[in-house]
Amino acid sequence: MSNPNVTDTIITCGDGVQLAASIYMPTTSLKGAVMMAPATGIKRQFYANFATYLANNGYGVITFDNRGIGGSLHGSIKHNTASLQCWGEKDMPAVLEHLKTTFPKIKYHLVSHSAGGQLIGLMPNAIDISSMFNVACSSGQLRNMRLLYQLQAHFFMNFFIPLSNGLFGHTKSQWVGMGQPLPKTVARQWQLWCNGQGYVKTAFGKTITQHCYDQLTLPSLWVNAVDDDIANNMNVADMMSVFPKLNGQTLTLTPSEHGLTEIGHMKFFSSKSQTLWPLALNWLDKH
Structure with a gap:
């Protein structure tokens, strides 16, 4: 693999929050x-x-790093x-505008991992995206998981998140191998949305008053794996029903x-899984 020119940059969102990003x-x-x-x-690394x-x-x-995560x-x-x-x-729309400025007059694609694809319908500029390639993107609905993993997920979502938020003012997800520490409202919404049907749909008419989930018609490929306990087929279908x-x-x-x-929920993007990457490239080349 040759090394492209990679530049770290700062993206300023509409509300002034600055995000750390890298351009390849x-x-x-x-x-x-x-x-x-x-x-x-x-x-993002x-x-x-x-x-x-x-x-x-x-x-x-x-x-890019979403606000509250990593360099953001x-x-x-x-x-x-x-x-x-x-x-x-706020974050994803600002990143897309930066991408459009950096690479003008070309097709723009979303390649997402889990939450990245779940949130596209909240972007006011989502219409500018030509296609979407989603990996491990689903509603994460707890009740659709196999029993053993469902018990682990219930522990994390409904016990660990509230306890950690109460004790520390944020969720120490890194303690249970769930990525970076999470701001409390991120973790709280994650908990609420995974306990309901349709993930983000549970907030329609409540905290979410405007969205474009019911308007998006772009071509999309939703890729999951048989060994992914979170984005299983039922939860992928549940998330797709929101569109x-x-x-x-x-x-x-x-x-x-x-x-x-293994592929699971996280390994598609691992360098050990490069045999899978042409699936994304072929999709992008066709769209």
Whole structure:
């Protein structure tokens, strides 16, 4: 893998919050531009190898940390007011505008991991996205998980999050292997949305008064794996139901068919899973 020119930058959102981001310049002629939207509590560096792969195949890529995460955490996390909702309403739209400025007059694609695809319908500029490639993106509805994992998920969502928020003013997700520490409102919304049907849909008419989930028609591929306890087929279908007009296809991967021992919820973007990356590249090339 050759090394594209990678530049760290700062993106200022409409409300003045600054996000840490990295721009990967393509090493061949530009075919399109990709916004890499991260999973909950996952730093942009996690996607560096995958972004490099896309850049080496003709795509400009931007990776970023949502507010309150990684390089976009300013000050004490217990005073951070970030929410899942503002990630979709404020952070992602600002990142897309920066991508459009950096790579003008080209097709723009969303490649998302988990939360990144869940939140697209909160973006007022989502209409500018030509296609969406979602990995492990689902509603995460607890009741659809197999029993053993459901017990673990209930412990994390309904015991650990409230307890950690109460004791520390934020959720120490890193203690249970769930990424970066989470601002309390992010974790609280995550808890509420995964306990209901349709994830973000549970907030429609409550905290969310405007969205475009029912208007989006862009082509999308929803990729999950048989060994993903969170984004199982039922939860992928549950999330897709929030997009009534979406042109959506699904693809469920079996690790052994790709020479892998596991994919799960996190391993698609691992350098050990490079055998899977042409799936994303082929999708982008077609759209």
